[in-house]
Amino acid sequence: DTGVSQDPRHKITKRGQNVTFRCDPISEHNRLYWYRQTLGQGPEFLTYFQNEAQLEKSRLLSDRFSAERPKGSFSTLEIQRTEQGDSAMYLCASSEMGQGRNSPLHFGNGTRLTVT
């Protein structure tokens, strides 16, 4: 278990710029999740993949946000035209289907985005 890896760890960008984050899940995990966490709050669900299929997106996810998981392995989350309200920790998690339908999520360290 090499863990869930996220890159970069920190990103500072100016308002209006585009940013892209990457997540590499645990290799045998076929489910991949993106959550967002702000100070004093728990993780809020953004979107979820099973293999390469994006199965669900939160209403929180505006059309400036897009996520992909092209080969069912790593995933990218892109935010276009960033706003200061996008500043948050973006968490990626993965889980395995097969060890019971609802196996626990394994989280990465997150990417902290600061929009100035």
Added chain:
Amino acid sequence: AQSVSQHNHHVILSEAASLELGCNYSYGGTVNLFWYVQYPGQHLQLLLKYFSGDPLVKGIKGFEAEFIKSKFSFNLRKPSVQWSDTAEYFCAVLASGGSYIPTFGRGTSLIVHP
């Protein structure tokens, strides 16, 4: 849709004190329940989980949680905390048979004084 309430946002204890963190969820059907911990500077880690069976679940580092279906609760307990338990604790619920998307509470910040 399910939701989770963690009523204690900040808890401060001395070492060796007993701990109980509340977690209530709203969902009428079968649920899977989780407690996660986030130590300073680290990623969220699973403390314990409930899927079915014995409602008293034991996790790592001496933590346990009890699922009380009639109260829609899954409180986390530890009889004697240590300074190293200082962390954020998050309860999460997953509605069984629905989408595989856990919903998290807002978390409880625990500070343990040596």
